Amino acid sequence: MVTINDIAKEAGVAKSTVSRYLNNGSVSPKTKKKIDEIVQKRGYQPNAFARSLKAQKTKMIGVIIPRLNSSSTNEVLEGIDEMSRKLGYKLIITNSDQNNEREYENIQTLTKQKVEGVIMFAREITPEHVDLVKNSGTPFLFIGQKVDGINSIIHQDYQAGAKIGKFSLELGHEHFLYIGVPETDKAVGIERRQGFLDVVKARKGTIVETIESDFSRTAAYQKALTFLKDLEATYIVCATDNIAVAVLKAATELGYNVPEDFSLSGFGGYETTAYTSPTITTVSYPYRKMGIKAVEKLVALINQEEILEVIEMSNELVINQSTKNKKKV
Template sequence: MVTINDIAQKAGVAKSTVSRYLNGGSVSQKTRDKIDKIVNETGYSPNTFAQSLKAKNTKMIGIIVPRLDSYSANEVLSSVDRTLREKEYQLLITNTDQSSEREIENIYTLAKQKVAGIILMATVVTEEHKKVISEIDVPVLLLGQQAEGLHSIGHQEFEAGYAMGRHAGSLGHKNFLYFSVFKEDIAVGQHRANGVLTALNEETDVNVDIIETSFSFTKAYELALEILPKTNATYILCATDNIAMAVLKAAHTLQLRIPDDFSLSGFGGYEVTSIVSPSITTVKYGYKELGETAVEKLFQLIKGESIEENTLIPNYLLKRESTVSNVKKVE
């Protein structure tokens, strides 16, 4: 493999001269032409990661994710990484296991590593988050959450919830159960939930029970095992596809049949929801578009350009086998 030392020897110049050339520093045109020729002949490619560690303006972007076992987070990560590689930027990934304290620590850590910008997929956004972001001299873009005074990219959560609620109501069901998540989660626990409840409340003579659960598949499954034998709901809505899959597993464990015993739906558009039987009605989110837009907006912030505070990505309803009309069969 050709190194910077090889280039320096072939050009008859010092290693520091080649380093200045690679980093856009002051080099005479004659020397530049000579090094250009050698670089083209050898096919030398500089280590952009090593370069960025030494540069004042690095070619690294940091991203903070809440957990690594999330389909949505991994889809966004893939999109962000692919888009950054096209721009010849490196991606540094840090995981927090849904800990706000670790999110704040990682913001400081990435800033110390001189990243050009940070994408933060926060579990919740606290005043401490806002304080830290205001202290560091690095552009930060929220992904999936919103907070006053901070730039964010997210999904049309209320619209997604409303579309699913309208679909559920249109099927003639009267008793609903909604597995939601903690209200501190603005996107899912509030906006998505409000969309569902707004649509269902437009129906007549309906009853909606709300149960708070976790994003964790295991915890949602254990709770579903407890709740399903007690509910009279004929339609169960789940705040995420992960929770819907947990309810599906619990139904199988309890020998309940979907959609015969109850209809089931989720949010996210995870691939697995189209593979299981019955396939699960869900809302498909644009994770690829979210990642691409996040990179575009973050680069605008890095350049000092003005952007809108909140950008929302649209989604669409996928009607599948798990939801049916609540028409009782005549025996």
């Protein structure tokens, strides 16, 4: 009796490729034609019972998160969990620990587990990510980053940066320090920063310095202990609230008074910004709502409904105690 392994061996492709072909998954036209010819020549008949089992709905959704110690990720997960339960889906959550190789493995593992769809918290999107997702035969949804041909939900990060830029200029500041993160994260590392820079640099006479940190609060704190000693800027903008909290801690230890000596703001709207002294001005993101929307959109994809490829989530400027008006009254 001819098996899938026999077909795969003769076609020179992986068994998983033949499986996708048999289940109407994503296979290139050239490979499909080759397998068609072999199936007809060998008279292969798929096991109807096995295929019926495969076709059964598992009511499982896979979720790939970038790291475990993330406030924003946890809030999005709360929304995902809430809507999944409401719609009768169970979750399989995997952690990549900000490692691309682990993300590749998690994509493959979840699709083998026959989940009906996958939600992935996207950081750095490589060609390998795109190939794996598009060839998986499984509905996928990216959170936080967008890629042509893959459904996604993103934040309006450029607009968020522009909001902080406009606000800081309205307060009368002219000398700024922006603490960013690597550009491998396009949304936070590029778009958020560029929104701020475009607004502030459009004003004549402004000075903008930039420093790169990472998402680690510890790393940002250690770096702040150094650059704060020679600070000339009157307004520090941090790419995330975690970085802003770290800068505030370092500033306090070095004897600075925020916002008397310099104003400080972040992005995210994390709960911790309301429990610092002073409280930190930030841009609040609707993380829980994003999680709810993500499940709604993924289930629509699972049901083969037509939906927008990209959905953008708005944000809100939250003015707290860490920023001060420098204009003369």
